[in-house]
Amino acid sequence: GDSVTQMEGPVTLSEEAFLTINCTYTATGYPSLFWYVQYPGEGLQLLLKATKADDKGSNKGFEATYRKETTSFHLEKGSVQVSDSAVYFCAFARMDSSYKLIFGSGTRLLVRP
């Protein structure tokens, strides 16, 4: 069935380190892919998205590329800041009549000064 697999956290990094959070998905067809971020005490916010193969989504220094051949959508950032500490969720949506987002379990990122 449809599912999203994310690397387990917490991921702990020092400020200015390089970040990768792995995400792979299992879905039929060609879904749209998303990364959401949840800061403490808040709801989920859309961070970036990609709607077709080889698309690169980017926002606030974060990037992720839609890799159809490996069914992956890994999140990267070249230099993390303390303010990036949050939980990151990978998700996909089949753009059919169901239009449900399938979420991964989330990866907590802790960035130390």
Next chain:
Amino acid sequence: DAGVIQSPRHEVTEMGQEVTLRCKPISGHDYLFWYRQTMMRGLELLIYFNNNVPIDDSGMPEDRFSAKMPNASFSTLKIQPSEPRDSAVYFCASSSPQQGGGYTFGSGTRLTVV
């Protein structure tokens, strides 16, 4: 737009009481979703609506949970009677595929049942 608005932000109630959570979606969004988030289970989709009609309620845990969407600008999630295991953060989200996909989430209601 003010975004998705949920109320209340926090709710503390005694076991057995009725709880009603409220959500105002973004104007023009034709999909509305209710999620529950806990440490143990993560993010769970409870129910979603399209054009005010419930499409999939398979995530609603028990008959104690019910949700309505009487019009395009308002939805409620009701728990009656509430139990301590219902304690969680409940999120509402809305979306419109015609606007590029992705959901907009509210800030959530933190429910504590004692």
